[in-house]
Amino acid sequence: xxxxxxxxxxxxxxxxxxxxxxxxxxSIGSEHGVSNSDIDNIREKIANAHKRVLxxxxxxxxxxxQLPYQDKEVxxxxxxxxxxxNKFDNFVVLGIGGSALGNIALxxxxxxKFYNLLPKKDRNDCPRIFxxxxxxxxxxxxxxxxxxxxxxxxxxxxxxxxxxxxxxxFLVFLDLLKSAVGDDWKKHIIITTDPERGDLRKLAEEExxxxxxxxxxxxxxYSVLSPVGLLSAAVSGIDINQLLSxxxxxxxxxxxxxxxxxxxxxxxxxxxxxxxxxxxLEYVKNKxxxxxxxxxxxxxxxxxxxxxxxxxxxxGKKYSLENEVVNTGFTPVSALGTxxxxxxxxxxxxxxxxxxxxxxxxxxxxxxIDIPKLYPEFNSFEYLGGKSIxxxxxxxxxxxxxxxxxxxxxxxxIKLPEINAFTIGQLLxxxxxxxxxxxxxxxxxxxxQPGVEEGKIYVCKKLGRKGY
Amino acid sequence: xxxxxxxxxxxxxxxxxxxxxxxxxxSIGSEHGVSNSDIDNIREKIANAHKRVLxxxxxxxxxxxQLPYQDKEVxxxxxxxxxxxNKFDNFVVLGIGGSALGNIALxxxxxxKFYNLLPKKDRNDCPRIFxxxxxxxxxxxxxxxxxxxxxxxxxxxxxxxxxxxxxxxFLVFLDLLKSAVGDDWKKHIIITTDPERGDLRKLAEEExxxxxxxxxxxxxxYSVLSPVGLLSAAVSGIDINQLLSxxxxxxxxxxxxxxxxxxxxxxxxxxxxxxxxxxxLEYVKNKxxxxxxxxxxxxxxxxxxxxxxxxxxxxGKKYSLENEVVNTGFTPVSALGTxxxxxxxxxxxxxxxxxxxxxxxxxxxxxxIDIPKLYPEFNSFEYLGGKSIxxxxxxxxxxxxxxxxxxxxxxxxIKLPEINAFTIGQLLxxxxxxxxxxxxxxxxxxxxQPGVEEGKIYVCKKLGRKGY
Numbered sequence: 001x002x003x004x005x006x007x008x009x010x011x012x013x014x015x016x017x018x019x020x021x022x023x024x025x026x027s028i029g030s031e032h033g034v035s036n037s038d039i040d041n042i043r044e045k046i047a048n049a050h051k052r053v054l055x056x057x058x059x060x061x062x063x064x065x066q067l068p069y070q071d072k073e074v075x076x077x078x079x080x081x082x083x084x085x086n087k088f089d090n091f092v093v094l095g096i097g098g099s100a101l102g103n104i105a106l107x108x109x110x111x112x113k114f115y116n117l118l119p120k121k122d123r124n125d126c127p128r129i130f131x132x133x134x135x136x137x138x139x140x141x142x143x144x145x146x147x148x149x150x151x152x153x154x155x156x157x158x159x160x161x162x163x164x165x166x167x168x169x170f171l172v173f174l175d176l177l178k179s180a181v182g183d184d185w186k187k188h189i190i191i192t193t194d195p196e197r198g199d200l201r202k203l204a205e206e207e208x209x210x211x212x213x214x215x216x217x218x219x220x221x222y223s224v225l226s227p228v229g230l231l232s233a234a235v236s237g238i239d240i241n242q243l244l245s246x247x248x249x250x251x252x253x254x255x256x257x258x259x260x261x262x263x264x265x266x267x268x269x270x271x272x273x274x275x276x277x278x279x280x281l282e283y284v285k286n287k288x289x290x291x292x293x294x295x296x297x298x299x300x301x302x303x304x305x306x307x308x309x310x311x312x313x314x315x316g317k318k319y320s321l322e323n324e325v326v327n328t329g330f331t332p333v334s335a336l337g338t339x340x341x342x343x344x345x346x347x348x349x350x351x352x353x354x355x356x357x358x359x360x361x362x363x364x365x366x367x368x369i370d371i372p373k374l375y376p377e378f379n380s381f382e383y384l385g386g387k388s389i390x391x392x393x394x395x396x397x398x399x400x401x402x403x404x405x406x407x408x409x410x411x412x413x414i415k416l417p418e419i420n421a422f423t424i425g426q427l428l429x430x431x432x433x434x435x436x437x438x439x440x441x442x443x444x445x446x447x448x449q450p451g452v453e454e455g456k457i458y459v460c461k462k463l464g465r466k467g468y
Numbered sequence: 469x470x471x472x473x474x475x476x477x478x479x480x481x482x483x484x485x486x487x488x489x490x491x492x493x494x495s496i497g498s499e500h501g502v503s504n505s506d507i508d509n510i511r512e513k514i515a516n517a518h519k520r521v522l523x524x525x526x527x528x529x530x531x532x533x534q535l536p537y538q539d540k541e542v543x544x545x546x547x548x549x550x551x552x553x554n555k556f557d558n559f560v561v562l563g564i565g566g567s568a569l570g571n572i573a574l575x576x577x578x579x580x581k582f583y584n585l586l587p588k589k590d591r592n593d594c595p596r597i598f599x600x601x602x603x604x605x606x607x608x609x610x611x612x613x614x615x616x617x618x619x620x621x622x623x624x625x626x627x628x629x630x631x632x633x634x635x636x637x638f639l640v641f642l643d644l645l646k647s648a649v650g651d652d653w654k655k656h657i658i659i660t661t662d663p664e665r666g667d668l669r670k671l672a673e674e675e676x677x678x679x680x681x682x683x684x685x686x687x688x689x690y691s692v693l694s695p696v697g698l699l700s701a702a703v704s705g706i707d708i709n710q711l712l713s714x715x716x717x718x719x720x721x722x723x724x725x726x727x728x729x730x731x732x733x734x735x736x737x738x739x740x741x742x743x744x745x746x747x748x749l750e751y752v753k754n755k756x757x758x759x760x761x762x763x764x765x766x767x768x769x770x771x772x773x774x775x776x777x778x779x780x781x782x783x784g785k786k787y788s789l790e791n792e793v794v795n796t797g798f799t800p801v802s803a804l805g806t807x808x809x810x811x812x813x814x815x816x817x818x819x820x821x822x823x824x825x826x827x828x829x830x831x832x833x834x835x836x837i838d839i840p841k842l843y844p845e846f847n848s849f850e851y852l853g854g855k856s857i858x859x860x861x862x863x864x865x866x867x868x869x870x871x872x873x874x875x876x877x878x879x880x881x882i883k884l885p886e887i888n889a890f891t892i893g894q895l896l897x898x899x900x901x902x903x904x905x906x907x908x909x910x911x912x913x914x915x916x917q918p919g920v921e922e923g924k925i926y927v928c929k930k931l932g933r934k935g936y
Contacts, residue, residue, distance in 0.1 A: 097810025113610040116585060122613075134807045135861050136766040138887075141835035142581040145590075162848030165806055165864075168839050168857055171849065175840035199846035220810075289820055290758070290799055298604040309811035316815025329819035331758055333801055338633055339602045341920060342565025342688075343777035347784025349919035351797035352757055367609035371636050372643035378667035380630030381639065383933035389636055393603050395930055396633075399923035406922055419606075451817035452809060454874055455867035462863055465851035 011249055016426045018271045019413045022401065023278045023356065028408040032288075032353055034281045039267065042441075046267065046277055049440035056436065061447070063217030064432050067225040068248035068425075073212075074240060077227060080190065080210065081234035084127065087187075088153045089120070091127045091235050092143070094169045095157035095228075098220025099192075100133035101306045102229040102428075103157075107131075108302030109424050110238045126237045127153075135165045140172060149173075149180040155190045157228055159214045161198020164459065192227055219447055221310045224428055239421045246425020253426075254433045272433035275412065279356055280441045282410055283330065288356045291330045292348065295360035296337035296397045299419050303360075304334035307431055314435045314446035321443050328442050338396045345400060349407050357404060357411035360427075361397055364418040365390055479717055484894045486739045487881045490869065491746045491824065496876040500756075500821055502749045507735065510909075514735065514745060517908035524904065529915070531685030532900050535693040536716035536893070541680075542708060545695060548658065548678065549702035552595065555655075556621045557588070559595045559703050560611070562637045563625035563696075566688025567660075568601035569774045570697035570896075571625075575599075576770030577892050578706045594705045595621075603633045608640060617641075617648035623658045625696055627682045629666020632927065660695055687915055689778045692896055707889045714893020721894075722901045740901035743880065747824055748909045750878055751798065756824045759798045760816065763828035764805035764865045767887050771828075772802035775899055782903045782914035789911050796910050806864045813868060817875050825872060825879035828895075829865055832886040833858055 025033030039046075056062035084091060093103050107129055112118055116128045132143060154173055158166045177185040186209050193200040195213035204211035212227035223229065225247055230240045254272040258265075267274045282288040291311060293304045316329030335344050337359070348357060371392070373385030384392070404411045414430075416423045439446025460468040493501030507514075524530035552559060561571050575597055580586055584596040600611060622641055626634045645653040654677050661668040663681035672679040680695035691697065693715055698708045722740040726733075735742045750756040759779060761772045784797030803812050805827070816825060839860070841853030852860070872879045882898075884891045907914025928936040 114614045117614050135857050137833040137835040137837045137857050139766045146582045146585050199848045298607045312812045312815040316819035318818035344780045346917045346919040347780040350786035351784035365605040367605045369605045380667045383931045389603050389605050399926035402926045403922035449814045451814040454871035458867035458870045463851045
């Protein structure tokens with residue numbers, strides 16, 4: 001009993017927090033800010049959106065809500081990953097979009113920044129990890145240059161089993177594997193796809209290839225916490241139980257349910273809904289249609305790119321649920337602090353008033369780097385010596401925030417106590433909930449992507465695919 | 469004489485071309501497209517903008533125009549880089565913003581995709597290359613993990629000699645170097661800074677450290693073709709003469725001068741001006757304030773990020789040249805084909821009508837990858853077998869273009885015959901010219917960045933820097 005309590009305290013200490021004050025008109029004025037009465041004015045919309053999300057969760061339509069609670073899948077994934085660690089030196093993900101962005105985000109967030117350059121023992125004997133998420137001929141050729149196929153396993157990920165970019169990369173490596181290892185090629189492939197349908201599922205069955213299933217009710221861009229994202233994470237030593245535990249923790253934080261009774265009050269208890277509601281008001285009331293996601297950590301660039309997909313593809317829609325033409329959505333922009341202070345900040349401070357900046361701040365970076373006092377006779381060295389890099393990066397974030405507020409530019413901050421599997425699980429999950437709730441506020445379907453079909457059809461026609 | 473002619477033919481074959489048809493109203497309709505009479509209507513503005521750019525070039529204010537014609541600097545850089553190759557295994561750039569983005573862009577464009585993982589002999593005995601362009605404590609700590617300081621040289625780049633992020637990283641490594649190699653530390657540093665002023669210049673002189681100069685009239689974001697970008701390029705084996713030759717070639721292509729006589733006609737002879745004029749019309753007439761830069765090549769992601777800086781920081785301005793409040797500028801977005809077809813395309817096709825998509829297409833990828841015919845019984849494999857990856861990636865770009873045009877979304881294409889130092893030199897230079905010409909059309913100063921000062925002042929105050 002004491003153990004559990006302590007555990008809950010640890011979790012509480014690792015809870016991510018959101019600070020919305022710089023979106024509010026008290027901070028940045030009424031022309032660009034949001035007021036409490038603005039929120040009250042959409043209380044009915046919020047209550048309805050909540051009802052829709054809740055219905056989607058109950059019906060199983062919003063399948064990602066179930067992912068934090070997988071048990072069978074996790075132990076299966078851990079078994080496979082142990083086996084891989086013993087047998088292979090390279091693990092290559094073949095996937096694109098939702099079948100790669102989450103994998104890259106987790107690797108970038110939780111592994112060593114120069115993971116593939118480390119000696120094997122410093123990677124805890126885990127294999128090197130590569131993500132092939134394009135069909136650039138030079139990239140493919142140069143990946144072939146550096147991997148020994150005899151020591152390489154490929155995780156082919158496509159839910160439909162037919163994504164052309166993934167299939168062609170698979171065919172190229174399948175052919176090479178057959179030459180390199182003969183009949184053993186099957187041991188070098190793991191297929192992650194639909195549990196029943198599609199050509200890859202058929203192939204896995206016919207050839208007895210190890211496979212994992214993407215749940216039927218989880219679409220690509222919501223699949224990071226499914227076997228899609230979990231296998232490559234486990235293979236590189238990421239604690240996937242902690243990741244899911246973080247997601248479950250955030251699920252609890254975002255499950256207030258009294259919106260029909262007291263919406264504004266309840267909103268404060270649901271950080272995912274609150275950020276969606278504020279971004280929605282900034283959009284419809286203040287015309288801020290660009291969302292800049294700007295972590296102050298190189299470990300979160302991958303999450304910014306993953307956010308860009310879920311935000312763009314879920315919400316950028318032509319039609320409302322009632323089939324009216326709305327052409328709605330937000331343009332996401334990935335930025336990185338402090339780096340992009342020297343690239344994008346000038347625009348954010350002085351350009352058009354069309355953005356909300358979402359900062360991600362890290363309180364404890366795990367490593368502490370002190371700045372030595374050298375050449376104090378130089379004015380531009382002197383004030384820095386004796387401080388720490390950790391202090392400086394957080395101060396720079398405050399400086400950026402200060403400049404934005406002074407110029408009435410809305411921004412808010414997601415605070416991570418530190419970067420670990422538990423906090424990253426929370427961060428991914430809050431963004432998923434925020435996205436489907438925003439879909440409900442915008443009255444569009446956040447689960448489809450009809451706009452990408454035209455291009456696909458064009459390509460299939462040109463290549464003479466049957467049925468096109 | 470024959471030699472020169474042949475050379476000119478080779479250059480002509482490597483000329484990059486721009487195709488603007490999908491910005492024009494014939495392609496995408498008058499609501500979102502531009503017509504020839506729209507161009508005619510701003511002929512005076514174009515002529516004036518040209519005059520301003522020409523004046524800036526003549527007065528030396530636009531110093532980047534002189535960079536393709538450096539001779540002394542190039543031979544100095546090649547000497548230093550030969551020396552480095554003989555002595556070191558790692559070359560680390562310490563810089564941020566304009567002192568890193570160009571370096572990263574060149575490395576990403578012209579070197580092996582897994583350069584640092586190659587055995588040294590496959591890098592032509594060049595050192596591994598690292599770019600430290602942030603003050604993330606984890607990143608710094610993990611860079612320290614993987615480099616042997618005894619075999620590492622640091623190129624510290626900051627024009628002012630006082631950029632805080634670069635200075636603190638320098639101080640950290642300076643201290644480590646002193647412990648690791650004692651008095652030899654000076655041989656492990658190369659300083660790139662202002663020719664006369666600043667603390668780093670003083671340090672270089674006092675300690676007799678090898679140094680290079682950033683020309684006085686070249687600002688950070690226009691400095692890729694100066695010693696800022698050229699040293700790390702040369703050290704990794706990039707042909708910097710070809711790079712400058714490409715820039716010089718583009719300079720010639722963009723130097724029509726008869727705008728007061730026949731603007732529309734002359735515009736067709738100046739691709740940099742033409743793209744700026746069309747993007748300007750899309751902005752003022754059709755409210756497209758987002759510029760998506762979307763190469764179909766993983767080798768050009770770095771250029772997309774470099775473009776994002778020059779485009780955002782040069783044009784995102786509060787005041788016009790007459791000090792009126794204008795809050796103007798474009799939000800740049802980096803995207804990657806085909807990858808972002810599975811992430812951003814849905815939004816580009818169906819979201820708000822606020823974007824122009826700039827494609828970069830590569831005609832010849834140097835590597836040819838054929839798709840094997842395997843499992844033809846599967847419909848989703850069959851139509852791909854026997855084709856090539858090269859064919860597929862270009863077809864996908866056409867498919868995306870097709871979907872955009874069908875939905876009246878403006879886009880244009882920059883075509884690179886292939887990716888090499890000569891074409892990359894052209895690409896960088898055309899973007900620089902396009903940017904300053906756009907600055908003139910918008911009537912703002914494309915060379916300053918007053919909006920980033922407030923944040924800097926805040927940080928200096930908090931740290932107790934003298935004079936703040």
